[in-house]
Amino acid sequence: MPATLIDGKAVAAAYRDRVQTDVAAFTQRTGVTPHLAAVVVGENPASAVYVRNKQRACEKAGIGSSLHTLPATASQSDLLTCVHGLNDDPTVHGILVQLPLPEQIDERAVLDAVAPLKDVDCFHPENVGLLSQARPRFAPCTPAGVMELLSAAGVETSGKRAVVLGRSEIVGKPMAMLLLARGADATVTVCHSRTADLAAVCREADVLVAAIGRAKFLTADMVKPGTAVIDVGINRLPEEEGGGLAGDVDFDAVREVAGSLTPVPGGVGPMTVAVLLRNTLTAAELQTAGEPG
Numbered sequence: 149m150p151a152t153l154i155d156g157k158a159v160a161a162a163y164r165d166r167v168q169t170d171v172a173a174f175t176q177r178t179g180v181t182p183h184l185a186a187v188v189v190g191e192n193p194a195s196a197v198y199v200r201n202k203q204r205a206c207e208k209a210g211i212g213s214s215l216h217t218l219p220a221t222a223s224q225s226d227l228l229t230c231v232h233g234l235n236d237d238p239t240v241h242g243i244l245v246q247l248p249l250p251e252q253i254d255e256r257a258v259l260d261a262v263a264p265l266k267d268v269d270c271f272h273p274e275n276v277g278l279l280s281q282a283r284p285r286f287a288p289c290t291p292a293g294v295m296e297l298l299s300a301a302g303v304e305t306s307g308k309r310a311v312v313l314g315r316s317e318i319v320g321k322p323m324a325m326l327l328l329a330r331g332a333d334a335t336v337t338v339c340h341s342r343t344a345d346l347a348a349v350c351r352e353a354d355v356l357v358a359a360i361g362r363a364k365f366l367t368a369d370m371v372k373p374g375t376a377v378i379d380v381g382i383n384r385l386p387e388e389e390g391g392g393l394a395g396d397v398d399f400d401a402v403r404e405v406a407g408s409l410t411p412v413p414g415g416v417g418p419m420t421v422a423v424l425l426r427n428t429l430t431a432a433e434l435q436t437a438g439e440p441g
C-alpha cells in the first residue's frame with residue numbers, strides 16, 4: 149500500500165488561520181501591528197521563493213513586513229549596520245537574516261548580532277540555549293513545522309526511533325532537540341556525512357527526517373516499511389532533469405514503502421513560513437509593554 153501523503157499546504161493553511169486570529173486579537177488589544185524585517189544579501193533564486201512566500205503570508209496574517217536588500221558585495225560592517233538599525237527600530241519585532249550569506253561575511257557574527265527578542269529564526273545562542281533546556285522562547289521554524297506535520301498526520305513519536313539526516317544549526321540539530329524533548333519522547337539518532345552504515349541506521353527509523361540538501365538521496369532500500377518520512381530538502385534539479393524542485397527523498401520509490409510521506413513542494417516548506425508568522429507574533433508580544441507574552 150503506498151504511503152499516505154501529508155499535505156503540508158493544508159496543515160500550514162490551518163496553522164496560519166490560527167496565527168491570523170491571534171494577530172487580530174493582539175492588534176485590537178494593543179494597537180500594535182507585528183512586523184517582520186527580512187535581510188537579504190545578494191541574489192539567490194532559492195531564497196527569492198522563500199522571501200516571496202513569507203511576504204505574502206505576512207500580509208494575509210495581518211503582519212507587516214519589510215525587505216532589506218544588500219548587494220552581494222556588501223561587507224560585514226554594512227550588514228551589521230543594517231542589523232543594528234533593525235534592532236533599534238521599535239516598529240520592527242522580528243528580524244530574519246536570510247541564509248546562506250556570501251563568503252566574505254562571518255555568518256555566526258551576524259546571527260549573534262540579532263537582538264534575542266527579535267530572533268524569529270531561533271538562531272541566537274541565547275534562544276538555542278533556551279530551546280536545548282526545553283524552555284523555548286521561539287520555535288525553530290522548520291523543525292517545529294515538522295513536528296506539526298507529524299502531529300497532524302497522527303504519527304506517534306513517543307518511544308519510537310527517530311533518525312534525523314543532517315546536523316545543521318538550522319534544521320538537523322534543532323530537529324533532534326524537538327524529537328528528543330519530553331512530550332515527543334523519541335529515541336533520536338542524528339546522521340551526517342561521516343556516519344558509517346547510513347542506510348542501516350536509516351532502516352531502523354520509525355520516523356525519518358531528511359535534511360541534507362541532496363536531491364533524491366534517500367532511496368527506498370533505506371526505509372523500513374511503514375516509516376513516516378519527512379522530506380525537508382528543497383533542491384533545484386538541473387535543466388536536463390526539468391529544472392523543477394526535488395526533495396532529499398526519492399519520492400516515487402519511497403512512496404511505495406513509507407507509511408506516510410511529505411511531498412516537495414507542498415510539504416515542510418509551507419510549514420516553515422507558518423511557524424515564522426507565529427514567532428513574529430510572539431516577538432511582538434514579548435516587546436509590547438504590558439504583554440506577558
Ligand SMILES: NC(=O)C1=CN([C@@H]2O[C@H](COP(=O)(O)OP(=O)(O)OC[C@H]3O[C@@H](n4cnc5c(N)ncnc54)[C@H](OP(=O)(O)O)[C@@H]3O)[C@@H](O)[C@H]2O)C=CC1
Pocket residue numbers: 290313314315316317318319320339340341342343346359360361362380381382383416417420
Ligand atoms: N523546507 C524548508 O523550510 C527548508 C529546507 N531546507 C533544505 O533542507 C536541506 C538541508 O538544509 P541545511 O540543513 O541548511 O543544509 P546544510 O548543508 O547546512 O547541512 C547538510 C547536512 O547534511 C549532511 N550531509 C550532507 N551530505 C550527506 C551525505 N551524503 N550523507 C549524510 N549526511 C550528509 C551534512 O553533514 P556534515 O555536517 O558532516 O557536513 C550536514 O550536516 C536543503 O535542501 C535545504 O534547501 C533548509 C531550510 C528550510
Ligand SMILES: Nc1nc(=O)c2c([nH]1)NC[C@@H]1CN(c3ccc(C(=O)N[C@@H](CCC(=O)O)C(=O)O)cc3)C=[N+]21
Pocket residue numbers: 194195197198201244245246247248269289290382393412413414415416417418420421
Ligand atoms: N534565515 C533563514 N531562515 C530560513 O528558514 C531559511 C533561510 N534563512 N534560507 C533559506 C531556507 C529555505 N527555506 C524555505 C522556506 C520555505 C520554503 C517554501 O515555502 N517552499 C514551498 C514552495 C517552494 C516552491 O514552489 O519553490 C514548498 O516547499 O511548497 C522554501 C524554503 C527557509 N530557509
Ligand SMILES: [Mg+2]
Pocket residue numbers: 156379380411412413414415416417418
Ligand atoms: Mg516542502
